[in-house]
Ligand code: UD2
């Protein structure tokens with residue numbers, strides 16, 4: 001009698017459990033549930049996952065476990081492949097993020113936006129050059145993602161924001177020339193990354209180090225459907241050693257307004273006798289923060305005419321002719337800000353000249 005009653009009880013309990021499991025499974029597809037379950041086991045603290053099935057990591061995951069800071073003399077070289085690299089990164093743009101929060105999350109970054117790994121001797125020294133005006137909102141997100149991204153790669157790095165003073169037409173490429181000279185003045189960087197402020201890297205295997213040839217890193221952007229728009233494309237994010245940069249006489253100074261300068265730079269690479277190196281499509285992925293056309297960066301109508309002449313002009317316009325005036329240099333906690341007067345087509349002080 002007793003054993004029969006308990007048998008019934010077990011049977012009813014079993015049925016109940018089965019009903020609950022079926023209810024859960026029928027809410028979403030079985031497969032999704034199971035893969036979610038396994039993902040939890042693979043990456044306990046960092047897995048988020050997304051619609052296309054890529055396993056995404058929080059860019060700050062594991063960074064607090066860097067270990068003790070070592071004495072400079074006891075430091076081994078950092079390994080060739082950083083153990084902190086995790087692959088795809090989860091990128092969102094939370095509206096409440098503040099610069100103070102970014103500072104709080106990056107305690108090892110020092111004045112001027114500099115960092116070196118605390119427990120190994122870095123193999124690479126990389127400077128990031130960001131041309132900028134009136135995009136503080138984008139800059140905040142870029143800093144939020146870029147600092148931990150570079151720390152995951154165990155680099156010695158510095159971030160420079162090159163801010164164009166005044167309201168005259170924007171000139172992205174000339175700001176890069178300023179960035180090159182001003183960054184090299186401070187340190188013997190072995191690689192410089194020229195980085196749009198609105199592009200967020202989505203995979204930390206896209207290492208911010210230079211190759212044997214100038215590197216175009218932003219090969220797969222969401223805005224182009226994660227494909228290269230055309231073969232010679234060199235926009236967004238690129239990386240050159242100082243030698244490579246000087247071999248092509250840097251970037252052009254005379255592209256005012258939007259467009260053309262990236263193609264000019266691409267042409268210079270080949271005129272300088274070099275090839276374009278690229279990461280794989282899987283790794284060179286970026287999200288561009290959506291934006292409208294900026295005031296003061298109108299489309300440059302001369303760009304096609306100029307591009308047709310690059311092969312005749314590149315030696316006489318570039319790093320060897322760049323003229324500018326530094327207005328200020330501030331060492332912020334998360335970056336070095338260099339505000340610069342780059343003048344206009346008519347030169348550095350066009351007003352003074354005309355009023356004489
Ligand atoms: C594309 C290229 C970019 C460049 C540009 C043409 C991509 C992802 N990027 O960008 O590399 O070749 O076309 O010039 O395709 N900026 C400011 N303030 C301004 C204007 C520009 O800070 O008022 C900076 C900022 O870093 C920005 C960059 O210049 O990311 C490029 O300008 P854009 O974002 O307006 O141009 P976009 O997205 O068409």
Ligand code: MN
Nearest residue numbers: 196198288291
């Ligand atoms: Mn943009």
